[in-house]
Amino acid sequence: MSQATKGLAKGSLIAGLFLIGFGMLVFILRDIFAFLAAGVFFLAGFSSIVYGIKLFFAARKMNKGTSGPHEGYRENVQIHIEEHFNNNS
Numbered sequence: 001m002s003q004a005t006k007g008l009a010k011g012s013l014i015a016g017l018f019l020i021g022f023g024m025l026v027f028i029l030r031d032i033f034a035f036l037a038a039g040v041f042f043l044a045g046f047s048s049i050v051y052g053i054k055l056f057f058a059a060r061k062m063n064k065g066t067s068g069p070h071e072g073y074r075e076n077v078q079i080h081i082e083e084h085f086n087n088n089s
Contacts, residue, residue: 026033
């Protein structure tokens with residue numbers, strides 16, 4: 001049990017030092033991190049716009065495919081109707 005506690009204490013100490021170091025790095029280089037965050041948001045917004053445009057075009061294409069004189073027609077589809085009659089009566 002003592003070894004596990006020592007291992008947990010070492011891990012906690014190292015994680016704390018990394019977090020303090022990262023915090024100091026952000027404090028010192030805040031302009032660079034601000035530009036990085038702005039770039040991430042810009043790319044996320046741009047990809048969202050592109051995805052939305054693709055969805056609009058896909059919906060438009062689906063609407064064009066189903067409208068017209070053959071609205072219920074599907075190519076290479078056959079409907080089989082099986083008739084079951086009871087002739088024993």
